[in-house]
Amino acid sequence: MTVTGTTPLSAVAAAADTQGPVVVTDVSAADLAGITKEVARAPGARLADMFADGTDPVMLRLVWALDSDQRYLITQTPIDTDDYPALSDIAPAAFVEECEIYEQFGVRPVGGKPLNRVAIPPPLGQGDIDLPRLGRAPAELPQDVHAPHVVGGQAFEFPFGPVRQVGVESLYYGLVTSGEEVVDLYMFTWHKHRGLEWRTQGKTPAQALFHVERAEGLGAVANGWAFASAAEAALGIEPSAPAQRCRAIALELERLYNHAAAIAALCQACGLAVGRAAAEIALEQLHRLNAAVFGHRYLFGVVDIGGAVVTPDTQALRAGLPDAYGELRRGGEALLATNSFVDRLEATGTVTEEAARRLGLVGPVARASGVAVDTRLDHCYGPYPGQLRLPAGQPGGDALARLKVMLDEVAASVSLVNALLDPVGLEQVGGSDLPGRSGPRSNTSGCEHSANTPVRTRPGRPTGRSGLGWAESSRGESLAWVELDSDGLIRRARLRPAAVRNWRGFDDACRSQNVFTDIPIIEASFWLTVAGLAR
Amino acid sequence: MTADIAIEERAAAELRREVARQFGRSLHIRTLDTGSCAACEQEIRLLAAPHYDLHRLGFFFTPAPRHADMLLVTGPMIRAFAVAASKTYEAMPEPKLVVATGACALGGVYPDDAFTYGRVDGVLPVDVWIPGCPPSPLALLQGLLVAVGRLAEKVSGLSFIARSPEGAHEDATAGGAA
Numbered sequence: 018m019t020v021t022g023t024t025p026l027s028a029v030a031a032a033a034d035t036q037g038p039v040v041v042t043d044v045s046a047a048d049l050a051g052i053t054k055e056v057a058r059a060p061g062a063r064l065a066d067m068f069a070d071g072t073d074p075v076m077l078r079l080v081w082a083l084d085s086d087q088r089y090l091i092t093q094t095p096i097d098t099d100d101y102p103a104l105s106d107i108a109p110a111a112f113v114e115e116c117e118i119y120e121q122f123g124v125r126p127v128g129g130k131p132l133n134r135v136a137i138p139p140p141l142g143q144g145d146i147d148l149p150r151l152g153r154a155p156a157e158l159p160q161d162v163h164a165p166h167v168v169g170g171q172a173f174e175f176p177f178g179p180v181r182q183v184g185v186e187s188l189y190y191g192l193v194t195s196g197e198e199v200v201d202l203y204m205f206t207w208h209k210h211r212g213l214e215w216r217t218q219g220k221t222p223a224q225a226l227f228h229v230e231r232a233e234g235l236g237a238v239a240n241g242w243a244f245a246s247a248a249e250a251a252l253g254i255e256p257s258a259p260a261q262r263c264r265a266i267a268l269e270l271e272r273l274y275n276h277a278a279a280i281a282a283l284c285q286a287c288g289l290a291v292g293r294a295a296a297e298i299a300l301e302q303l304h305r306l307n308a309a310v311f312g313h314r315y316l317f318g319v320v321d322i323g324g325a326v327v328t329p330d331t332q333a334l335r336a337g338l339p340d341a342y343g344e345l346r347r348g349g350e351a352l353l354a355t356n357s358f359v360d361r362l363e364a365t366g367t368v369t370e371e372a373a374r375r376l377g378l379v380g381p382v383a384r385a386s387g388v389a390v391d392t393r394l395d396h397c398y399g400p401y402p403g404q405l406r407l408p409a410g411q412p413g414g415d416a417l418a419r420l421k422v423m424l425d426e427v428a429a430s431v432s433l434v435n436a437l438l439d440p441v442g443l444e445q446v447g448g449s450d451l452p453g454r455s456g457p458r459s460n461t462s463g464c465e466h467s468a469n470t471p472v473r474t475r476p477g478r479p480t481g482r483s484g485l486g487w488a489e490s491s492r493g494e495s496l497a498w499v500e501l502d503s504d505g506l507i508r509r510a511r512l513r514p515a516a517v518r519n520w521r522g523f524d525d526a527c528r529s530q531n532v533f534t535d536i537p538i539i540e541a542s543f544w545l546t547v548a549g550l551a552r
Numbered sequence: 553m554t555a556d557i558a559i560e561e562r563a564a565a566e567l568r569r570e571v572a573r574q575f576g577r578s579l580h581i582r583t584l585d586t587g588s589c590a591a592c593e594q595e596i597r598l599l600a601a602p603h604y605d606l607h608r609l610g611f612f613f614t615p616a617p618r619h620a621d622m623l624l625v626t627g628p629m630i631r632a633f634a635v636a637a638s639k640t641y642e643a644m645p646e647p648k649l650v651v652a653t654g655a656c657a658l659g660g661v662y663p664d665d666a667f668t669y670g671r672v673d674g675v676l677p678v679d680v681w682i683p684g685c686p687p688s689p690l691a692l693l694q695g696l697l698v699a700v701g702r703l704a705e706k707v708s709g710l711s712f713i714a715r716s717p718e719g720a721h722e723d724a725t726a727g728g729a730a
């Protein structure tokens with residue numbers, strides 16, 4: 018049953034204390050623009066995702082994170098015609114999804130704005146590659162739209178990719194430049210699109226988990242956990258407390274190795290070989306620790322639907338974590354004391370707080386721009402206690418702020434792992450032990466809702482149950498939506514790793530008075546994956 | 553851990569000897585992601601980290617396919633990427649080697665379907681396969697050792713005959729392959 022109210026926000030208020038952490042409400046196509054405006058203006062609300070399913074009608078779903086209310090709000094709108102209100106005019110963060118929905122479901126925002134291709138490549142000499150879709154094909158495939166040439170006649174485009182530097186993922190950049198300055202940057206990612214949402218259809222959640230973990234190998238735990246939570250909500254089951262703790266430990270280990278890898282990449286981008294070597298020593302130690310504790314260097318196969326497959330070797334964890342952390346902490350302190358390195362990061366790739374909010378950015382990128390969002394604090398799930406304290410973030414929005422946020426989070430993750438090993442100590446989980454950081458942020462209101470309360474679905478729908486799941490990956494909020502049919506097979510799964518949100522801040526960061534040579538630094542400081550975006 | 557180090561050192565010494573014997577100075581590797589999940593790339597990057605330090609073995613990464621002896625390919629070969637993959641391969645000089653890296657590249661993660669070829673040898677001629685999801689840096693080192701042997705076979709199989717403009721043959725080698 019969906020929650021009703023005169024508006025979605027009043028429905029949320031009406032649902033207080035009686036509903037779980039996810040409120041679903043129906044919105045008609047006629048009301049969609051007005052209600053989107055209302056929710057977008059509400060304090061503490063951000064558009065976390067937008068996706069569609071079905072063909073006749075296409076069901077358009079907007080997922081709003083009401084962080085201050087510790088809830089997600091899902092509005093669902095049946096679209097009977099070929100178009101719907103241009104939501105990106107109201108919430109600019111919706112543009113990428115508008116493009117994606119047109120490509121996959123054939124419905125587009127009104128107004129005829131040019132849309133980009135997302136997953137379907139342009140013709141490569143023999144016409145369009147005919148890829149399977151989640152819904153019906155659009156009447157006309159989107160044009161291959163480039164970035165607007167804002168300095169008419171004075172700028173040119175410089176194509177870069179998809180084959181790039183050694184040991185990095187394939188990605189195509191279009192750089193618009195007047196010579197050295199980055200005037201604009203746009204990206205095409207169909208070279209890596211593997212149709213993962215399509216692949217999950219008709220599988221059981223347990224079967225689909227194999228591909229979900231491999232959508233973005235550097236986020237296997239977080240994306241796996243979000244997906245498993247969504248499936249568990251749909252199935253009406255809840256993992257045991259030890260299983261939740263096991264997932265949470267793996268998640269922090271995933272954060273630790275990702276932050277170490279990001280720091281190594283930052284040093285590499287700045288040509289700081291010693292710093293890179295120090296970070297990579299810690300990184301390799303962390304991968305070996307993962308293998309010793311959970312049996313896999315990248316923590317694949319830890320999460321399971323309904324629980325966790327692997328019991329961590331806590332002895333190995335207690336023995337190995339201090340060394341790896343010590344290495345990383347010493348490296349971080351040395352980096353912050355290296356003026357030439359700090360100078361290179363300062364004012365590089367700045368994302369303003371306004372841009373971070375407008376684009377719905379998450380994770381360390383948002384937290385380094387003064388937007389303190391963290392699902393471990395804002396949305397109840399897992400074993401996190403009411404009094405959990407985590408670093409609040411940094412102001413500044415540049416690559417240096419992002420580095421500081423990562424160093425803070427490394428310290429906090431180690432504290433959290435230690436606390437999870439000793440559940441009684443969870444209350445003591447603190448923020449940074451590095452000097453000069455802003456104080457930790459607490460979840461003082463505590464976790465009011467029971468996580469994984471099954472999401473209510475529309476009455477009378479012919480198909481079965483659905484659920485939303487989330488987890489705080491090293492890159493920020495990872496979301497997943499799962500809808501099962503009456504046989505328990507997946508009818509529609511939506512995977513939204515944090516990379517999907519944060520890449521849309523990358524071109525903003527590159528544009529802000531940067532030159533070509535800043536781009537690798539900015540990319541390292543974002544530490545996103547192309548795989549997570551082009552899933 | 554001690555056993556690991558011993559294996560690592562043995563593999564490293566063997567690899568160094570082979571590279572030195574076959575190539576005199578060095579062997580250059582270009583990486584190519586054809587749709588990986590990003591974990592294989594991280595393991596490849598770690599080959600240059602102090603624990604493994606690939607450079608001391610005479611291996612170097614090169615961004616230019618024209619300088620590369622070996623193509624280390626990850627991912628299941630997305631169909632939309634096949635043109636870029638072929639161009640990269642064609643840009644490499646002979647003798648060249650393709651190393652399919654990781655379960656995706658070997659056919660263990662994605663099927664042959666509309667999105668992907670499901671394995672690298674759907675498009676490129678693969679010489680060596682390295683299993684693992686992802687293969688650890690140590691497994692990659694072992695794979696490189698096998699690959700060096702294969703490349704040596706390819707080198708010894710080349711005729712090194714160049715044609716003069718008139719069509720007469722002349723021996724262009726006098727035995728130098730390095």
Ligand code: SF4
Pocket residue numbers: 231234587588589590591592626627653654655656657661684685686687
């Ligand atoms: S082989 Fe495994 S680790 Fe490597 S790219 Fe494929 S899924 Fe990722």
